[in-house]
Amino acid sequence: MKTYFKIVIMWKLSFLLLLLPFIPNAYGQYTEYSIHINSALFAFSGNSNASSSFVDDYPSPPGNYISNPYGNNFTPSYGIDAQIQRVNRVKMVIGFQFGYELLRSHVKIDAVISDYDNSISPAIGGATLKMGFFNLYPYIGHRLTTHSLKIDLSIGPYLGFNVSNKEKSTIKLKTATGSCCTLSLDHKIRNPGTDFGLRPTMTIYYGHWGISTSFSYGFHNHRKSSERAYGKHFSRFITLGLVHKATL
Numbered sequence: 001m002k003t004y005f006k007i008v009i010m011w012k013l014s015f016l017l018l019l020l021p022f023i024p025n026a027y028g029q030y031t032e033y034s035i036h037i038n039s040a041l042f043a044f045s046g047n048s049n050a051s052s053s054f055v056d057d058y059p060s061p062p063g064n065y066i067s068n069p070y071g072n073n074f075t076p077s078y079g080i081d082a083q084i085q086r087v088n089r090v091k092m093v094i095g096f097q098f099g100y101e102l103l104r105s106h107v108k109i110d111a112v113i114s115d116y117d118n119s120i121s122p123a124i125g126g127a128t129l130k131m132g133f134f135n136l137y138p139y140i141g142h143r144l145t146t147h148s149l150k151i152d153l154s155i156g157p158y159l160g161f162n163v164s165n166k167e168k169s170t171i172k173l174k175t176a177t178g179s180c181c182t183l184s185l186d187h188k189i190r191n192p193g194t195d196f197g198l199r200p201t202m203t204i205y206y207g208h209w210g211i212s213t214s215f216s217y218g219f220h221n222h223r224k225s226s227e228r229a230y231g232k233h234f235s236r237f238i239t240l241g242l243v244h245k246a247t248l
Contacts (some may be wrong), residue, residue, distance in 0.1 A: 010175065028087045034245035036081040036212055041074040041238045042103040044222070048231025052108040053127065055171060055185070064185055069129040069167055070222065070233040071107035077237065078102050081135070083245075084151075091143040092153050098136050101160070103237060105129040109171045125171030127185070137199060150205040158216060160195035160235075192222040193234055203243060206236035210243035 012228045049072040056067050085095025087205075111127040141154025147239065177223035197218035204210055 003098035031067055031248050032085050033246050034083045034243050036241040038239045038241035040077040042071050042077040042235055043074045044070040044105055044233045045236045046232035046234050049233060050107055052110050054111040056113055056114055069127055071105040073106050075104045075106040077104045087143055092183050093141040093154055094144050096138050100132050103131045121173050123173050127169030128241040130166045134163055135160050152203040155200040158199045162191050165189045184206045195220045204233045208245055212241040212243050214239045
């Protein structure tokens with residue numbers, strides 16, 4: 001129920017921010033539009049995330065799968081966002097950002113455990129969990145100015161609506177004489193649900209160009225929607241982006 005109310009409040013705030021361009025500009029106020037192309041480092045945080053895991057060789061559906069794909073190793077990820085914001089005469093910033101992020105989590109694979117005979121085979125490889133999210137991010141902040149730079153410091157809640165999930169891995173089994181038998185896994189996993197959290201951001205502009213960095217601290221436990229791993233799994237990611245803006 002608490003999650004439901006948080007989502008409703010986010011939607012209402014997002015709708016109000018979307019109306020910003022249609023409100024007449026008062027003296028000293030202006031609207032800015034920008035595009036952000038981001039790179040990111042993503043990982044899971046919680047009480048049972050792992051840097052390594054194993055393949056469970058299961059005789060019935062879902063078949064072979066990674067026991068715990070929720071990695072705590074920061075993994076390169078990507079995103080693109082569109083942003084609109086209003087800056088008033090006292091340098092207060094109110095804005096709204098929406099876009100798409102491809103978040104990747106990685107674990108090392110060091111064994112294959114067979115449920116047929118309970119045998120354990122050493123292995124070398126890795127597994128990557130890829131999750132696509134459509135994001136909404138309303139925020140509020142303050143602008144600092146120097147002779148040539150504009151620096152926006154802002155914070156706000158974000159909502160991430162999951163649109164894709166895929167788990168992909170390549171593993172080589174180890175033997176006494178070396179490696180053999182490559183095992184590849186590539187399949188969809190269950191929708192992790194709607195992610196939500198808090199995101200502080202800093203953007204530095206020089207003319208129409210800028211750089212932006214943020215840290216996203218997720219509150220949604222991905223374990224609740226998982227058919228596998230136990231415990232708690234929260235999203236954590238750092239972004240660094242290139243920004244181009246226009247002012248009206």
